[in-house]
Amino acid sequence: MNAPRQGLFASLLIVSFALHSVLIVLATNYYLKDNRIIQGELLTRQLVADSLAELNPPNTVSLALLTSRYATNPSIASLRILDPNNQVLATAGANKTRDGDIFVRDAIANEQKVGRVEVTLIKPSLGETLRNNWLPLVASLIIHILLWIGYRTIARPTRSEFLAKMKREAQLKHEIQRLAEALEQEKHQATLTLAKAQQLYQNQRPKANLDVEDLLNKTEHSDHLYLSIQFYDPKQLLGSVNQRTAQAYFNLAQLFLNKTIKLCLEHFELHENQLEVIQPFFDDGALIRIDKTAPQAIPTIILVATVFQSLSDAMYKRYREDKRFALQTRSAIAEELPSMQLNAEKSAIRLAQYLHAKELAIYLSKPSFKHDRHCYELINLPNPSNALTREALLIQGLNTECAHAAEQMRDEILLGKKLQNDSAQDDS
Structure with a gap:
């Protein structure tokens, strides 16, 4: 000690x-x-x-x-x-x-x-x-x-303080392990669905590598907002690990994202079809879409990004302490940008590429964002190089109500209350 x-x-x-x-x-x-x-x-x-x-x-x-x-x-x-x-x-x-x-x-x-x-x-x-x-x-x-x-x-911590710290660390490690076990259970329960989604995505990847512009232009132009969550990997760690290890980490991140979306939909009383996962986690991240006409669409998608980022930070810190493969994430929310001929999906993907670890940026027109700007602490992106980065904003903080909701959802997911309830229902 x-x-x-x-x-x-x-x-x-x-x-x-x-x-x-x-x-x-x-x-x-x-x-x-x-x-x-x-x-x-x-x-x-x-x-x-x-x-x-x-x-x-x-x-x-x-x-x-x-x-x-x-x-x-x-x-x-x-x-x-x-x-x-x-x-x-x-x-x-x-x-x-x-x-x-x-x-x-x-x-x-x-x-x-x-x-x-x-x-x-x-x-x-x-x-x-x-x-x-x-x-x-x-x-x-x-x-x-x-x-x-x-x-x-x-200054040396007392024995009780040391034991309390060790207990907290053991509890957090146990929670991460329990979530990983829950992931394996969900994989068994939804094998066909995940296999189909991964097969569809892998079939699209060679085409996307050859012609990314055509793939991105197939999305809607003005009816949806897109959230792009990408891994921040400046040291190219993805190229140094085997596919099985990386896929296990992607699946755990997808589990966190699914739980986050579920709680945010319940919090804002939205339907499942109003917020969709367009692309599950892979080496280039995940892509989420929300209907702009849905009530509280902007606060919902921002809350999803904020809660998932806090979960990603907890998972990254725990995995790094255990000397295991882990990556930090960055997120971007965007709508279409006609001046650069970018639809909403491509705008979110492009904006996320300018960010560093743990950063959340948003690009919205003033009419779309005017009713919700006061809820967030916003700053301009440093060293803008185009219309997208000049008009985009970094979200530095939330108001008290949103911050409390995000913290409550993070704790609920880490404590596994929902997982316990789901397991109890399955057993019954």
């Missing part, structure tokens, strides 16, 4: 320790610099006062003894006494090659310059500064280690 985001907290502590160490070094250098300035001014003033009597006339022996006595100070790198003509009278210092701060003061007697004193104070290097500050640095390191240990202790 590890604490959440341990790696991020450890990175923050490392950055904090590094900044703390830099601040300690900078503060020490600042303090030492001020101390050198004060010390340099005092040394030059005192040296001028002591050597003034020996400068006029110059007494090099006395000056040499004087500089040697001052040079015993370990902070002095070098020390020189010069005459008015800048000739060196005395010099001392055991670290003349060290860099440091130079302090200069003139020796004046009877308002006349009789010499000059130069003192170079040692400027400690970075290594010396770190060596002199080892205690605060070690203390800082210990404090950060204690913070790390404290975080691991305090």
